[in-house]
Amino acid sequence: ACFDNAVAIADTPIFNDFKVLDKYYPDAKFIYLERELTAWIPSIRQLLQRMHTNLTRADGGFNIHLKRCYLNTFKDFSLENINN
Numbered sequence: 001a002c003f004d005n006a007v008a009i010a011d012t013p014i015f016n017d018f019k020v021l022d023k024y025y026p027d028a029k030f031i032y033l034e035r036e037l038t039a040w041i042p043s044i045r046q047l048l049q050r051m052h053t054n055l056t057r058a059d060g061g062f063n064i065h066l067k068r069c070y071l072n073t074f075k076d077f078s079l080e081n082i083n084n
Helices: 014-022 037-056 066-072 079-083
Strands: none
Touching: 014 066, 037 066, 037 079
């Protein structure tokens, strides 16, 4: 219902689910934004470091859909990989 009633949706879960959403909403428009890696890598590293505990804890943390999207997009999600 949220998708059916939305005018615009950004970020999660779009970055992970845009292929499926495109099939369900064939007239939807998707805007692809691109950043220079030199700016994006430090930014995403900081975000993932802050989110790591809540994305990986078994007793809650973030919403299950948020977890699914990040853990699917960033395979082998560990602090070691984030820092590398």
